[in-house]
Amino acid sequence: MSQVRTVSDxxxxxYTYHTRPINSIFRRVVEELLVEMHLLSVNADFRYDPFYALGVVTSFERFMQGYRPEADKDSIFQSMCQAVGxxxxxxxxxxxxxxxLAKRCSGTQLIDCFRQDVPPEGAQELWEKIEAIAKNKNFKYSRLFAIGIYTFLGESEPQLLEDSEKRDEMLTTVTTGLNLPAEKMQKDLDLYRSNLEKMNQVLAVLEDALLAERKRREKEEAEAQAKVAASIESPETTESSADA
Known part of the structure; x- marks a missing residue:
């Protein structure tokens, strides 16, 4: 019997795959997502699926916006995925x-896929994915899966998520169709939206601080150049002194 990998593993x-330091503001985001992926990967009931994958990719992209250096983002994500096999x-x-697939589905098709026992016309592929989840009695729900579903809905029918009442109604349809814990999913998505807002606020403050620092340096450089220029006599001034 093989030994189950630990979070430390x-x-x-x-950190063996990604050897560069991670910006302190984003380190917690990276490690929390990594731990979440790890815990799911070692859970006996967990099965990888496209909605989970979309949740992982979306979470990473949304929370890592503004990361510098930009080139390190690919290495971080690749290393996270490698670390969980x-x-x-x-x-x-x-x-x-x-x-x-979401772009090819209308709002009606989307809703019907979660409500009907037979695939709606033109939505066979999506219906099969949903049906496989709904019929899996041991399906392992996760926050990342919920984010994937939420992102999918937003891509297919954006207005469904813009209105809180329509959004809640749609999520009820989804959780009922997939036999998922409605209250848990709602709380996870509320927290997700709240954390995104907080992260955006942090990035806005950081951007303002960087802009202020850049302006300060530019002002100091301009003043220094002005002093240097003032200390150098112009040719006309030098000639006048010599004539005198």
């Missing part, structure tokens, strides 16, 4: 395919 592997390409390809 996964973190060690991650998968690849970034697998996650991204499944997420992209699911978003493309």
């Amino acid at each position: 996964t973190k060690r592997d991650f 998968d690849t970034a390409e697998h996650y991204k390809q499944d997420a992209i395919a699911l978003l493309e």
Whole structure:
């Protein structure tokens, strides 16, 4: 019987793959997402699916907006996926395919997929994915899966998520159709939206601080250049002194 990997094992592997330091503001985001992915990967009931993949990709992209250096983001995500025994390409390809599927589904088709026992016309592929989850009695629900579902709904029918009443009604339809814990999913998504808002506020403050610092440096440089220029006599002034 193989030994179950620990959180420490996964973190060690991650920092072996990604050796550059992580910006302190984002380190907690990275480690919390990594731990969440690890705990799911070692759960006996967990099964990877495209909605989960979309949730992982979306969470990473949304919470890592503004990360510097930008080039390090790919390395961080690749290392996270490798640390849990998968690849970034697998996650991204499944997420992209699911978003493309969302664009091809109308709001009516979307709702019918969660309500009907037979696939709606033109939505066979989506219905099969939903049906597989609904019929899995041991399906392991996760916050990342909920975020994937939420992102999918927003891509397919944005107005469903813009109005809180319509959004709650749609989420009720989803949780009923998938046999998921409605209250738990609602709380997870409320927290997700709240954390995104807080992160955006932090980034806005950081951007303002960077802008203020940049202006301060530019002002100091301009003043220093002005002093240097003032200390150098112009040719006309030098000639006048010599004539005298």
